[in-house]
Amino acid sequence: MIDGIYSRLKNEQVRRAVEIQSAIRMEMKRFLHERGFVEIPPVIISPLTDPLRHETYEAHINYYGHRYSLTKSMIFHKQLALLSLNKIFSFSPNIRLEPLERRETGRHLAEFTQLDLEIRDATREDVMSLVEDMLVHILSSLRKKYDVEAGVPKKPFERITFAEVYRRYGEDFETLLSKEKKEPFWIIDMPIHSREFYDYEYKPGVLRDMDLIYPMGFGEAASGGEREHQYERIVDRIRRGGYHLEDFSIYLEFAKRGLPSSAGIGIGIERLTRYVCSLDSVEDATLFPKVIGEFSI
Ligand code: ASP
Ligand code: MG
Numbered sequence: 001m002i003d004g005i006y007s008r009l010k011n012e013q014v015r016r017a018v019e020i021q022s023a024i025r026m027e028m029k030r031f032l033h034e035r036g037f038v039e040i041p042p043v044i045i046s047p048l049t050d051p052l053r054h055e056t057y058e059a060h061i062n063y064y065g066h067r068y069s070l071t072k073s074m075i076f077h078k079q080l081a082l083l084s085l086n087k088i089f090s091f092s093p094n095i096r097l098e099p100l101e102r103r104e105t106g107r108h109l110a111e112f113t114q115l116d117l118e119i120r121d122a123t124r125e126d127v128m129s130l131v132e133d134m135l136v137h138i139l140s141s142l143r144k145k146y147d148v149e150a151g152v153p154k155k156p157f158e159r160i161t162f163a164e165v166y167r168r169y170g171e172d173f174e175t176l177l178s179k180e181k182k183e184p185f186w187i188i189d190m191p192i193h194s195r196e197f198y199d200y201e202y203k204p205g206v207l208r209d210m211d212l213i214y215p216m217g218f219g220e221a222a223s224g225g226e227r228e229h230q231y232e233r234i235v236d237r238i239r240r241g242g243y244h245l246e247d248f249s250i251y252l253e254f255a256k257r258g259l260p261s262s263a264g265i266g267i268g269i270e271r272l273t274r275y276v277c278s279l280d281s282v283e284d285a286t287l288f289p290k291v292i293g294e295f296s297i
Pocket of ligand 1: 073
């Protein structure tokens with residue numbers, strides 16, 4: 001185990017990826033500050049975190065009789081932060097204790113960081129356009145200094161509905177389409193059963209949300225959407241999602257008092273680094289990867 005970690009720490013491809021990732025983070029910050037965003041520190045433990053739509057092992061801490069969860073995503077804190085500020089972002093460490101099936105995807109680690117951003121009163125389109133501008137900015141800046149593998153993408157990125165890709169490609173649409181495309185693209189309008197309850201249902205069973213997908217087989221980059229923010233609608237979505245209202249009692253207390261309408265997205269930093277540097281796996285985008293199912297430091 002120590003031999004493997006020791007040689008990773010001396011690996012040139014990993015070193016370069018980590019250096020480029022540092023530049024990516026700096027360009028993200030620069031871009032978002034220029035657009036009027038305020039960075040908020042990440043939340044690491046809280047009684048409130050993303051339930052996620054897929055199963056992960058629970059990561060809890062008991063502290064003076066209270067149960068905290070390690071953050072799976074800051075979605076609810078993003079909504080709450082907009083009571084104070086209009087445009088926020090955070091480099092949010094997420095702990096998702098994924099099952100072994102996700103070991104070989106090249107896209108999953110048990111600990112990763114996402115650039116999580118949220119904008120008050122924004123639409124999905126506002127967020128997609130912002131992310132497109134940000135990726136153009138990041139890639140153009142990086143290419144001045146590094147000979148990176150990914151090119152500068154062209155705006156606007158293609159938008160394809162979930163219904164359309166599912167009809168054309170079936171279950172495995174994301175992998176197939178990602179391999180076929182040469183530029184990043186959006187899949188929009190996810191069906192309700194495939195997502196968490198906080199994305200806005202704008203017609204029965206269809207959400208006003210999106211995934212950003214990288215081309216050349218690199219797969220999912222980011223998920224986001226417009227949000228449910230009205231108390232009654234949130235209660236309805238929790239129930240229909242098959243969750244227990246008691247598990248979200250704290251969040252519901254806030255929702256009862258009023259949440260702002262918003263839209264946002266979470267962009268995986270290691271995945272972006274993998275795409276930019278054309279790495280086999282996100283494992284090579286960080287010095288201390290928490291590889292699923294393996295003991296790591
Ligand atoms: N909740 C999403 C995730 O962490 C990101 C977002 O919708 O903002 O996967
Ligand atoms: Mg996602």
